[in-house]
Amino acid sequence: MKFFADTAEIADIKELAATGLLDGVTTNPSLIMKSGRDFMEVTREICGIVDGPVSAEVVALDHAGMMREAEVLRKIADNVCIKVPLTIDGLQTCKALTSDGTMVNVTLCFSANQALLAAKAGATFVSPFVGRHDDNGFDGMELISDIRLIYDNYDFETEILVASVRHGLHVLQAAKIGADVMTAPPAVIKGLVKHVLTDKGIEGFMADWAKTGQSI
Numbered sequence: 001m002k003f004f005a006d007t008a009e010i011a012d013i014k015e016l017a018a019t020g021l022l023d024g025v026t027t028n029p030s031l032i033m034k035s036g037r038d039f040m041e042v043t044r045e046i047c048g049i050v051d052g053p054v055s056a057e058v059v060a061l062d063h064a065g066m067m068r069e070a071e072v073l074r075k076i077a078d079n080v081c082i083k084v085p086l087t088i089d090g091l092q093t094c095k096a097l098t099s100d101g102t103m104v105n106v107t108l109c110f111s112a113n114q115a116l117l118a119a120k121a122g123a124t125f126v127s128p129f130v131g132r133h134d135d136n137g138f139d140g141m142e143l144i145s146d147i148r149l150i151y152d153n154y155d156f157e158t159e160i161l162v163a164s165v166r167h168g169l170h171v172l173q174a175a176k177i178g179a180d181v182m183t184a185p186p187a188v189i190k191g192l193v194k195h196v197l198t199d200k201g202i203e204g205f206m207a208d209w210a211k212t213g214q215s216i
């Protein structure tokens with residue numbers, strides 16, 4: 001499963017990229033606002049740090065406007081992935097852009113039927129928001145299972161990008177279902193490595209090693 005960082009914070013992206021475990025980045029207008037940075041400038045900087053896809057979201061709501069914005073965004077770098085909302089205009093834009101070889105992430109997916117439409121529109125990625133789905137009394141992971149089943153039934157190549165990931169259990173469940181990608185805040189990604197028994201084990205080994213008086 002590929003790991004994308006869901007952030008526009010450069011320091012966090014650099015830290016994760018240095019581990020060699022980061023496959024891409026997703027941003028959205030709220031994350032850009034949180035970063036306090038200029039959209040174009042920060043997107044260019046992120047694209048220079050990671051080789052994989054960097055999602056940059058259009059803010060126009062009509063097809064013509066989305067195409068105009070996508071034209072600007074895709075000039076930033078070769079690894080820009082245009083993010084469009086799951087609306088009719090978004091799907092129309094997705095079809096036009098992917099037919100032209102541009103990567104597209106169809107975002108704000110909350111139903112399996114929406115995901116089916118994104119695949120038919122040739123999306124590179126579809127982003128079902130599991131956390132927000134759970135928050136509203138639905139089962140986010142059931143949605144991922146349904147999309148996996150549908151995509152496998154028809155050999156759709158659209159990658160399932162599990163978004164709105166809140167904790168390690170979301171990552172684990174998404175991996176068990178066979179989602180292609182997950183995007184999570186840096187803190188969640190870094191938290192995956194933590195285990196109390198790992199920490200305890202290191203502590204014990206270090207203490208015993210010190211008693212040997214040796215060095216490597």
Ligand code: E4P
Pocket residue numbers: 006026027028107127129131132163164165183
């Ligand atoms: C995905 O691309 C979105 O940016 C993101 O995962 C939304 O997550 P949130 O529900 O935590 O805002």
